[in-house]
Amino acid sequence: MPPSTNLQTLSSGLESLDRILEGPQWGDTIVFHLNSWDEYYPFIELITNFLQVQNIPLHYFAFSEKPASFNTGLSPVFIHDLSRLESLERLSEELFQAFAQNDSHVFYILDNVSELVRMAGAEKELVILLQKISAELTERQAAAYVALERNLLSNATVAQIRDAVPIFLDIQSIDSALYFQPIKVQGRYSEHMFKRYRILEGSVHPESALDFEDYARTLEKKSKEFLELYAQKRDLEKDLQKKGFELSLVNDITSSLLSTMNLDEILFRILVGVTAQEGLGFNRAFLLLVNNEEKMLEGEIAIGPSSLEEALRIWTDLKTRHLTFRELLASFDKEWEQRDIYVNQIVRKIRIPLSERSHLLIDLLAHMQPEIIGYDIPSHRHPEEILRLLEVRSFAAVPLLFRKRSLGLLLADNLVTQRDITADDVEMLETFANYASAAIQHARLYEEVRTRIKESE
Missing domain, CATH: 3.40.50.300 (P-loop containing nucleotide triphosphate hydrolases)
Incomplete structure (x- = not known):
């Protein structure tokens, strides 16, 4: 047509x-x-x-x-x-x-x-x-x-x-x-x-203005819903990654700690786990143990650099050695304290009577709760003395507990990198400290049994 x-x-x-x-x-x-x-x-x-x-x-x-x-x-x-x-x-x-x-x-x-x-x-x-x-x-x-x-x-x-x-x-x-x-x-x-x-x-x-307002409200609602879902997804992914890291870390740590009954080796492996990049990644760690005979909290050992130059040297050395985390944990030798002289000088200055309840560290020990201590963190305590001793602005402190009994404190800081310590860091440190406490107690009991057997012979 x-x-x-x-x-x-x-x-x-x-x-x-x-x-x-x-x-x-x-x-x-x-x-x-x-x-x-x-x-x-x-x-x-x-x-x-x-x-x-x-x-x-x-x-x-x-x-x-x-x-x-x-x-x-x-x-x-x-x-x-x-x-x-x-x-x-x-x-x-x-x-x-x-x-x-x-x-x-x-x-x-x-x-x-x-x-x-x-x-x-x-x-x-x-x-x-x-x-x-x-x-x-x-x-x-x-x-x-x-x-x-x-x-x-x-x-x-x-x-x-x-x-x-x-x-x-x-x-x-x-x-x-x-x-x-x-x-x-x-x-x-x-x-x-x-x-x-x-x-x-x-x-x-x-x-109309009403149409636009409805559209704007709908768009805002959908945007909020999307952002909430996205945030939940990110939180779940982050939590999954965190749990995976925790499981891997706990597996490596427990395997390493259970492979020896030598207390010095166990203390070394605890400090390495806290400071290794593959572990918790703190710059320095300090172990303070309760001396029940003398009723004192005593600085036992520490690990970590005293300056940026020393940190770079240590990190470069570790990188060239290509050690896995498990190999690093097992790399104990008698001379390691000679390499970290300064931090061990610091930790051995700590010797506080358990009766001195007003002291920050004794208070932390008594409360059995992990905390972040720092100049900029509000507190009824007076942390200046310990902060000056450690030469940092903040540090994390977690109790070493075994069956509700205090064995000591584990302190960690980021002197070199100045990275802020987060609640997640402290949570991981607390998880780690629980396994470390059990290993310390088992090693002590093993040593006591050995001593008694020798005495009876």
């Missing part, structure tokens, strides 16, 4: 939309920038109904393997399946051949041109193709709808396509509501043209 020759007007099929766009008009190429086909179909359905009533020929160009289905009615619909073409040049030939075979006042629908990027050597080729299509339709006084899927092309290419066509609409569906906003309408203007609109029950409504 030949097209109508007396037709002067074109319509989108929705009168209120026509008023906003002052069209569409013959010669227009209208691009719909959208997220999915579901946002395109309502506009296609509206104009198809109009074209059927007006008996205007419709050509549909399918670039995907699932072309749209049309209720053809009285209007002839010609479907061109171009999904199997493999080059943009061949597709262009098919398009312009179809244009050449038709007169004016013919309508064309193109599905998602973003998919053509698979044929194009560069996105620029798509821009050139749409420029040619727009110019051809303007010359022939035909018109077309074109779908452009969001996020498949670069922003720069989308901007060039916007500049290449007469009308460019931004389409979005939010909570099942369909919104559109004209971004460009060439050669036409009204004060209402470039506002945001909602299609509802067959008519177009300006987005």
